[in-house]
Amino acid sequence: MKTRGPLLFSALLLVFALLAATLPTDRVDVPPGDAPSVILRTMLANLENYHYQPVDIDDDFSERVYDEYLNDVDGARLFFTQEDIDAFSQYRHAIDDQSKAGEFTFYDLVQDRWMASLDKTQKWYEEILAQPFDLEAPGTFTDRDETSPWPADDAELKQYWHDYMKRDVVRQLADKREEIAQDTTGEEFPSLDSLETEFRADILERYQDWFKRMRDMKPSIKRGQYLNSMTAVFDPHTSYFRPKDKESFDIQFSGRLEGIGATLQTDDEYTKVTSIVVGGPAWKGKELKEGDVIMGVKQTKEEMVDIKGMPLEDVVDKIRGKKGTVVNLKVRKPDGTIQNVAIERDVIIIDETYAKSLIIDDEEGQEKIGYINLPSFYADFENADGNGRFSAKDVEQEIQKLKEQNVDGIILDLRNNGGGSLRDVVDMTGFFIPEGPVVQVAGRGSNKEVLKDKDRRVQYDGPLVVLVNQYSASASEILAAALQDYGRAVIVGSNSTFGKGTVQRFIDMDRTIAGHNDVKPLGTVKLTMQKFYRINGGSTQLRGVVPDVILPDSRSLLETGEKEQHSPLAWTEIDPADYSQDVYRIRHMDSLQARSARRVAASPTFTRIEQNAQRVKRQRDRDSYPLALTEFETLQQAARTEAEMYEDLFDDVVNPGVLNLEVDLEPILADESKSARNDDFKQSVSKDVYIREAVNIVEDMIRLEGTGAEKVGYQE
Structure with a gap:
């Protein structure tokens, strides 16, 4: 069973904060019922009342939930046949009526059929794994996914299970035989038949454990999956959280x-x-x-x-x-x-989630560049009394420490940063500009609010580069877009950021209905209530932020981002806000881009990264594999030989002068584990070609913008 669980999109959450809009105080009226019925109807009522773009609970909704749920339960096409789908099809246009009534008839049927299939397929895989595979028998295995047709009958499904497990055995044997071929110790290894027997036994144990976990899955988890098939119809970031799921999310978000x-x-x-x-x-x-x-x-x-x-x-x-x-x-x-x-x-x-900084002392250019890594826009709202960690406060401290080291420029790394606290991203953007708008937020009914930095202090007024990639999302996109619109920073990275331009809020469903104390707690629904827009009026939704300087990326040819999610909201635009800044304005963007392009074109590493992108795309698109061991080994060896050509892409030290700030050293050296993690962090930065190019761009900014940039002193 696939799980689209509530934490699937948690990294892409933009927490609703600082917004004047509040939830209505009216409570929804939900008739009596058992806990699942009350949860279902309360969730739908909240979605109808508060979602940015509510969906009519009608036959179209029913069709979409039907497809979403079946693909969620059996996206790999391992359990259901067309006979099951035919049995389910009577409810294709009935889920809307069942949901309004708080009924789970379709869900119950799917669960009954799924449990029966567990019994059936377990007998199959036990039978299949009890006999040796003919390792040289010809055949091809093709992966199935949610775009594949359902197996026509049990015979086709059982054959798929046979091929599915044979592919697993063949892959393990190919790996082991390669290991044996490379061994120089003279060690005696088991025969091929013995290895095949061993791997079949391992797979049997793994499948027994997997099936037990599926059978033991709590009903509340399985119902939560069904509820999230409904929320997915609204948009990718709306979801239902059981109470325990929300607790886990809070831990992840606060660090x-x-x-x-x-x-x-x-x-x-x-x-x-x-x-x-x-x-x-x-x-x-x-x-x-x-x-x-x-x-x-x-x-x-x-x-x-x-x-x-x-x-x-x-x-x-x-x-x-x-x-x-x-x-x-x-x-x-x-x-x-x-x-x-x-x-x-x-x-x-969990300190890996927190902001940290280094100094990159570039001896060639004689510049000292500050580097800040920010994994997420974290915020510990449960401990807002001063003990909690907040990303804006931490970044402000890192900026101050870097300024005390007299850095000549700063790189803010938001790669793989999936977002987080809206309050923190507004505050953080304000560190680089005087007071002014940061992001526009439009709610249901087109009511618009402009969120502004109201603090005239400018914590840093020098050259700034923001690093992003296709996994920089939500709050990361707000900051990058604002600094790009202000002309305050050079945005550097892959083709585009993720493209998530929506704002979510958690609603405790217990607070939205009166009574029903016998079935509470009901859980929480995270729903999209608003869309955010750049201060220039455009949205980052679907399109993301296109960097000023685009660098080659090994994953640049893969389809990623919001546009690849189910049911994303559309791109729209509104009127621009009134914004300006005179702290530091980039006036030579064309020259910065041209200089970077020349370096990238002359870089063997970036050339190889572009070539590797083609390889990664080919590997991602492959879905068929030979089942004969010799043929599989030939294919695997070719793929590995090609992959080995790029294994040393990031082996060279390109940033030799990576240093900790002196003020950070004492606590790091006092803790053996912190010291080890710090060494790994510094080593990764020293070999990062993207940081190297960001350093080059900062140095270009210093040379090109040094005299031409307007800079005004602001009180700190």
Whole structure:
């Protein structure tokens, strides 16, 4: 079963903040019913009342939900046949009426058929994997996806399962035989038949575990998937969150959680520790280790609870807790010994999500360039009392530290930054301009609001480059677009940013209906309430932000972005805002672009990146594979030989003078784990050709704009 779960688009969220528009105080009237019925009708009522562009709950809606849900449940075409689809088709135009009534008739039928298919296909794969594959039998396997037709009958579906698993065995054998061919130790390896037997056994174990997880999936998770097939009809970023899903989102968004600092996964009937968060409580305690199996959980003054067979999210819920409280774990070590481990919970900071800076000391050009990496526009709204981390505040501190080092320019890296807090992006844009508009927001009914930086301070008034790529989305696009429209920064990156120009807000559904206390909490709906627009009036929706300087990218030929999502809202435009700035205006953009183009054309690395883009596109488009081992090995070897041509693309150090700021060194060197992560960070920056070109552009700005740019001093 595919899961379009609520966290699928969480990285592309733009949190609704600073907006004058508020939700109406009227509550929706939902008739009595069980929890699923109340949740469904409340969700639809909220979508109808508050979504930016509500969808009529009619036959068209029904058709779209029908297709969305079946593709979500079985997008790989592994479980249903045309016979199942024929049984479902009677409800193709009935889901709208069922939804209004709070009924799940279509959902129930799909679930019944899906569970029956689990039983059927499990017997098939057990039967198939019980016998050796004919490794040289001819044949071709073609991947199926949601654009593929459904298998006509059980015979076709069973053959697909056979080929599906044979492809897996053949791929593993090809990998192992390549490893054996390259071995120089003289080690004796198992025969081909023995390896084939071993890999079939491994696949059987993996499939047994997968099917058990599917069977044990909580009903609330499966219903949530169905509800999200409905929200997906409205737009890609509207979704339903169960209470636990919202809690997980808050952790991801804030970059902090309270717990023991361990990553867990289901292992047979129990829960296994797969990793320990460096610096967290479990890491400090030194008793809980990777590979340990948790058998029981005990809270202070309570009995030990046996977690055998317990869903993973319930185990996690029992282990998580408030800072300062103690959880006791009954643990089976890899050697079979049983141990009780007591861990005091604490706040775990996921510091990779936070802003950090370096200095790139370019000895050739004798310039000192500041570099700020911002992974997301994070904001800890749950701890707004001063203890929470906010991206704008952190970036302001990094700017100040860089200024104290007398940098000649700054690079702000927003690559792969999927967005976040709207309040923070407005504040952050204001660091580079005097007071003025940053973004326009239009809600339902075309009511427009201009969000402005109202602080006349300019934290940084020098040369600025903003790095983006096709995964820079939402808040990243607001900042890049505003600084581009103001002529304040040079935007550098791939063909275009992601193209998400919509604003979401979380609505606690409990607060939108009266009564129904017996079935609360209902969960949360994240819905699109507004679209944002550049200050020049254009939208970033679908089109994104086109950089001033476009650099070759290995993924530039792949179809990505908002336009590739299901049901995206359309591109529109409104009147421009009144904006201007005289802090630092780029007056030689043509020259900057021409100089960069000459460097890129002369760069062997960028030439190879363009060639690699063609290879990546060919590999992404491939969906058919030979099933005969020898043919598969020939194809794989050709693909690997071609890939090896580009493995050293980013091996060379192109930024030799990458330095930490002195003020940051003490806490880094005092923590072994921080020091190791810092070394990795610096090494990645030193080999990044995109940062190298950004440095070159900053140096060009210094030379070209140094005397021609209008600069006015602003009080800090």
